[in-house]
Amino acid sequence: MTTPDELGDLAERAREADAVYCERLRVCTAASCLSSGGAAVEAALAAEIAARGLGERCQVKPVGCLGLCSQGPIVAVETLAGEGRAEHLVPRMQPDEAAAVVERMAAELPPERSIAADIPFFSRQQRIVTANCGRIDPNRIEDALAVGGYEALLHALHEMTPAEVLDEVHRSGLRGRGGAGYPTGLKWRTVAKAAGAQKYVICNADEGDPGAYMDRSVLESDPHRVIEGMAIGAYAVGASEGYVYVRAEYQLAIERLKAAIRQADRLGLLGSAMGGTSFRFHVEVRIGAGAYVCGEETALLASIEGGRGTPRPRPPYPAETGLFGMPTLINNVETWANVPPIVRRGGEWFASIGTERSKGTKVFALAGKVVNNGLVEVPMGTPLREMIFELGGGIPDGAAFKAVQTGGPSGGCIPAEHLDAPVDYETLTQLGSIMGSGGMIVMDEHDCMVDVAKFFMGFCRDESCGKCVPCRVGTVELHHLLEALARGSASERDLALLEELCDLVRHTSLCGLGQSAPNPVLSTLRYFRDEYRAHLAGRCPAGVCAASARSEAAQ
Amino acid sequence: MSVCTLFVDGREVSAGAGETLLEVLRENGIDVPTLCNLEGLSAVGACRMCLVAVKGQGRLMPACTTRVWDHMEVTTHDERLDRYRRGVLELLFAERNHVCSVCVASGHCELQSLAAQLGMDHVRFDYLHPPLAVDASHPRFAIDHNRCILCTRCVRVCDEIEGAHTWDVAGRGVKAWVVTDLAEPWGESSTCTSCGKCVQVCPTGSLFVKGHAVGEMEKRTAFLPYLARRRKGTP
Amino acid sequence: MPHVPTPPAPSADKRWKLVTTSLRRQGNAPHALIEGMHAVQQAFGHLEPASLRYLAAALGVPLSKAYGVATFYHHFVLEPPGAHTCVVCLGTACHLKGGPAILSAVERAHRVKAGQTTAGGELSLLVARCIGVCSLAPAVVLDGDIQGPCTPAQVLERLAPCFEEPEGSPR
Ligand SMILES: Cc1cc2nc3c(=O)[nH]c(=O)nc-3n(C[C@H](O)[C@H](O)[C@H](O)COP(=O)(O)O)c2cc1C
Ligand code: SF4
Numbered sequence: 001m002t003t004p005d006e007l008g009d010l011a012e013r014a015r016e017a018d019a020v021y022c023e024r025l026r027v028c029t030a031a032s033c034l035s036s037g038g039a040a041v042e043a044a045l046a047a048e049i050a051a052r053g054l055g056e057r058c059q060v061k062p063v064g065c066l067g068l069c070s071q072g073p074i075v076a077v078e079t080l081a082g083e084g085r086a087e088h089l090v091p092r093m094q095p096d097e098a099a100a101v102v103e104r105m106a107a108e109l110p111p112e113r114s115i116a117a118d119i120p121f122f123s124r125q126q127r128i129v130t131a132n133c134g135r136i137d138p139n140r141i142e143d144a145l146a147v148g149g150y151e152a153l154l155h156a157l158h159e160m161t162p163a164e165v166l167d168e169v170h171r172s173g174l175r176g177r178g179g180a181g182y183p184t185g186l187k188w189r190t191v192a193k194a195a196g197a198q199k200y201v202i203c204n205a206d207e208g209d210p211g212a213y214m215d216r217s218v219l220e221s222d223p224h225r226v227i228e229g230m231a232i233g234a235y236a237v238g239a240s241e242g243y244v245y246v247r248a249e250y251q252l253a254i255e256r257l258k259a260a261i262r263q264a265d266r267l268g269l270l271g272s273a274m275g276g277t278s279f280r281f282h283v284e285v286r287i288g289a290g291a292y293v294c295g296e297e298t299a300l301l302a303s304i305e306g307g308r309g310t311p312r313p314r315p316p317y318p319a320e321t322g323l324f325g326m327p328t329l330i331n332n333v334e335t336w337a338n339v340p341p342i343v344r345r346g347g348e349w350f351a352s353i354g355t356e357r358s359k360g361t362k363v364f365a366l367a368g369k370v371v372n373n374g375l376v377e378v379p380m381g382t383p384l385r386e387m388i389f390e391l392g393g394g395i396p397d398g399a400a401f402k403a404v405q406t407g408g409p410s411g412g413c414i415p416a417e418h419l420d421a422p423v424d425y426e427t428l429t430q431l432g433s434i435m436g437s438g439g440m441i442v443m444d445e446h447d448c449m450v451d452v453a454k455f456f457m458g459f460c461r462d463e464s465c466g467k468c469v470p471c472r473v474g475t476v477e478l479h480h481l482l483e484a485l486a487r488g489s490a491s492e493r494d495l496a497l498l499e500e501l502c503d504l505v506r507h508t509s510l511c512g513l514g515q516s517a518p519n520p521v522l523s524t525l526r527y528f529r530d531e532y533r534a535h536l537a538g539r540c541p542a543g544v545c546a547a548s549a550r551s552e553a554a555q
Numbered sequence: 556m557s558v559c560t561l562f563v564d565g566r567e568v569s570a571g572a573g574e575t576l577l578e579v580l581r582e583n584g585i586d587v588p589t590l591c592n593l594e595g596l597s598a599v600g601a602c603r604m605c606l607v608a609v610k611g612q613g614r615l616m617p618a619c620t621t622r623v624w625d626h627m628e629v630t631t632h633d634e635r636l637d638r639y640r641r642g643v644l645e646l647l648f649a650e651r652n653h654v655c656s657v658c659v660a661s662g663h664c665e666l667q668s669l670a671a672q673l674g675m676d677h678v679r680f681d682y683l684h685p686p687l688a689v690d691a692s693h694p695r696f697a698i699d700h701n702r703c704i705l706c707t708r709c710v711r712v713c714d715e716i717e718g719a720h721t722w723d724v725a726g727r728g729v730k731a732w733v734v735t736d737l738a739e740p741w742g743e744s745s746t747c748t749s750c751g752k753c754v755q756v757c758p759t760g761s762l763f764v765k766g767h768a769v770g771e772m773e774k775r776t777a778f779l780p781y782l783a784r785r786r787k788g789t790p
Numbered sequence: 791m792p793h794v795p796t797p798p799a800p801s802a803d804k805r806w807k808l809v810t811t812s813l814r815r816q817g818n819a820p821h822a823l824i825e826g827m828h829a830v831q832q833a834f835g836h837l838e839p840a841s842l843r844y845l846a847a848a849l850g851v852p853l854s855k856a857y858g859v860a861t862f863y864h865h866f867v868l869e870p871p872g873a874h875t876c877v878v879c880l881g882t883a884c885h886l887k888g889g890p891a892i893l894s895a896v897e898r899a900h901r902v903k904a905g906q907t908t909a910g911g912e913l914s915l916l917v918a919r920c921i922g923v924c925s926l927a928p929a930v931v932l933d934g935d936i937q938g939p940c941t942p943a944q945v946l947e948r949l950a951p952c953f954e955e956p957e958g959s960p961r
């Protein structure tokens with residue numbers, strides 16, 4: 001067991017150890033950059049520093065996601081001392097550039113190729129959840145401690161009652177980041193009040209929305225933050241067991257998370273007698289097995305229990321009857337990651353960020369036809385236009401913007417006329433989309449909206465668990481109708497049938513997957529009906545679908 | 556047990572707290588169609604036939620899994636609900652091959668009679684009708700997967716009442732199907748006790764006793780509530 | 791909970807040791823079924839009937855449930871996979887940026903459909919719906935190695951060694 005004082009010492013020593021360096025080379029080792037060669041770059045830089053005997057003044061540090069994932073492997077060159085404090089990002093760094101980068105660094109010159117750290121992609125962000133991402137070594141708990149990791153947990157355990165923690169979270173106005181936006185404080189209170197010999201907390205890291213990878217990045221870059229959030233939640237609701245349910249595809253996240261749990265255990269920040277109190281909390285990692293529907297909370301519970309991941313009707317909600325029939329608190333990765341800063345800085349501070357009803361920040365994964373692909377964290381209420389054209393840098397190759405897709409297979413496509421809409425839960429819902437988990441896929445004039453609708457319907461069909469009739473069969477039939485449209489062989493009657501079936505599937509399906517499966521169709525019908533009509537006439541305006549091949553052949 | 560008062564289609568009915576809405580509707584002679592539900596088995600809310608509108612709830616709720624509360628206001632039938640029920644039936648008829656004229660259960664099939672009752676008389680969607688197998692390896696029973704609507708009554712009766720858990724659902728989505736053991740021929744099952752309960756609870760002609768001609772397979776489910784009570788140990 | 795006697799491992803293969811250890815860590819409880827399947831697949835590459843039978847017996851789970859779970863999750867495979875695997879991402883970003891073209895190129899070049907293994911057992915071709923590196927779209931995973939952005943030609947080139955005798959590796 002480590003006492004709070006000893007932990008403070010550990011943190012202090014880690015800070016001191018960091019402070020001796022005059023320069024630091026932070027190499028992104030999150031999944032995306034690793035796959036483009038981040039490890040080789042790290043090795044080359046370390047070898048170069050060693051060869052020049054600069055090891056005393058320059059640190060090479062593997063870190064998590066630096067944000068601009070499409071430019072990987074990315075290295076941040078930091079000058080720490082004196083007047084010249086600066087940071088430059090070297091994009092697409094190759095191992096054979098190591099010598100040149102180190103040489104210029106030693107000569108106090110900026111790297112030859114670099115992205116300024118003050119472009120809007122970075123300067124317009126407000127980092128709460130991702131504050132440590134790209135700064136700390138995710139494999140070392142000392143690094144997390146040095147930037148205040150676990151301070152909030154110790155503060156809660158020693159200075160706050162569970163009720164006070166609940167109040168703080170309630171005051172913050174935090175809402176669930178997993179998609180539905182349910183008020184977190186309210187959910188916590190329900191679980192706290194529920195009677196049960198055993199209670200559980202669960203972190204939903206199933207992140208299956210195609211096009212969303214914020215949770216992956218947080219787990220790979222700052223796993224301790226998530227664990228700390230869960231431990232605080234467990235204390236607040238009176239749970240002693242926790243699970244993190246991670247999708248199997250996220251191998252690196254799983255490894256780092258497991259290592260982080262072991263480290264926290266060793267320092268007495270998990271397990272029994274946590275932080276020197278009588279509170280105990282034990283966390284395990286459960287690995288998904290390739291089923292998007294397991295992100296749905298009741299399916300997730302069934303999966304942790306070792307069964308088929310089929311949802312069940314709610315009520316009863318997991319807060320009352322959850323894992324193994326016990327009261328269970330389920331939150332998303334990003335939701336959990338917001339908890340420690342809320343406890344540390346107070347709910348009021350958090351509530352001062354964002355909009356009236358959507359507080360705090362949101363991490364988005366910008367992808368698709370946009371110049372800067374990567375992760376951005378912005379205050380709630382940031383207009384779509386700013387996200388896409390300033391942070392995102394606009395549409396590549398001079399193409400025209402057509403729509404931005406949010407919310408994945410449960411969401412919709414928002415057209416240019418609504419680009420000034422602020423990104424918050426209510427606005428996106430009014431526009432026929434949803435906030436979802438944070439995927440933001442930009443589409444340009446070369447993308448066909450019927451094709452996009454068909455793509456998402458194919459996804460829902462493949463991921464339907466098959467339990468309830470409207471989703472199991474309805475998604476197949478909807479996909480058939482969209483295929484007929486894409487082929488150019490659909491009739492007016494088919495279009496009417498499509499709309500009728502969307503209404504049926506939406507209102508009669510058992511879980512959120514089926515209920516929201518029609519959304520991509522409905523939203524594209526709402527804004528791009530002309531494109532659907534063109535397909536009826538055998539023409540695909542974007543030239544994507546077979547319909548266009550047909551009409552060309554006819555000419 | 557405390558009592559609550561509900562308003563169903565404008566009519567006042569009373570119920571015991573903890574009862575499901577379907578139980579209350581049945582006790583009061585109010586008809587709501589059901590397919591996956593069967594008295595004596597756990598409720599799963601899968602077929603969506605029993606969806607009703609409850610005032611103040613954003614979503615339609617399945618009567619079979621919803622517990623009643625005091626002052627609940629319920630609508631069991633209106634144009635929209637009945638349209639949805641017909642739509643769901645239409646999807647079931649589009650999914651697999653339900654040609655009644657050659658089915659052993661014709662005239663005794665719950666799917667067929669619901670379609671007649673709700674006036675679902677044609678299918679506007681593409682027929683999917685994948686060619687599926689018939690497993691006739693069991694000496695007395697057989698399963699024709701072409702007629703299965705995946706209600707999971709067989710799975711539940713085998714698990715909850717017989718205790719054998721020979722059946723389960725395999726695969727997922729539209730490719731889901733019911734299997735015995737490791738999807739081995741039913742006749743070779745090491746767990747099946749040949750009690751025949753699954754055959755009796757199957758709402759369609761999917762599970763049947765061998766040797767029946769078209770229209771001859773009648774099902775018997777009256778034993779179920781009794782058995783369920785016996786299993787719970789209540790007298 | 792009734793005690794379930796642990797059955798003997800299906801064979802003397804040492805890899806079973808890894809599996810039994812993993813099951814024991816979960817107290818051989820029925821809810822360890824998926825964990826057990828992960829352990830078996832990691833050790834043996836796929837779940838064969840004998841393995842499912844063993845897991846079911848060791849955890850006190852009905853056979854049909856084990857089969858139902860194994861076939862629900864796309865990560866689990868019941869057939870032995872090919873010597874190499876290629877996963878083509880067809881998530882949203884990859885769909886828009888050319889994933890489908892990569893898939894059809896591989897399908898055509900090696901006469902294999904998504905979800906299948908080539909007749910000679912060289913390659914299993916799989917598809918995924920977003921592997922979480924959308925910034926690299928279109929992305930593929932070759933034997934666990936994420937690569938992107940890729941063109942169909944690049945992927946075919948990297949797959950070529952898989953079809954060379956003997957023991958090619960896609961790099
Ligand atoms: C089909 C479906 C998939 C979902 N996938 C996820 C997911 O991958 N991650 C997640 O956090 N929530 C997901 N959710 C939402 C969860 O059911 C649940 O609302 C959420 O985890 C609650 O956490 P929050 O309140 O912190 O958002 C999904 C919901 C549905 C219907
Ligand atoms: S809506 Fe789809 S995923 Fe949800 S329970 Fe029904 S079939 Fe399963």
Ligand code: SF4
Pocket residue numbers: 698702703704705706707708709710733753756757758759761762
């Ligand atoms: S075989 Fe009969 S009882 Fe079993 S799932 Fe199919 S329709 Fe239902």
Ligand code: FES
Pocket residue numbers: 588589590591592599600601602603604605606617618619620
């Ligand atoms: S009877 Fe209620 S959903 Fe089937």
Ligand code: FES
Pocket residue numbers: 210211212879880881882883884885919920921922923924925927928929
């Ligand atoms: S869409 Fe392919 S990695 Fe996300």
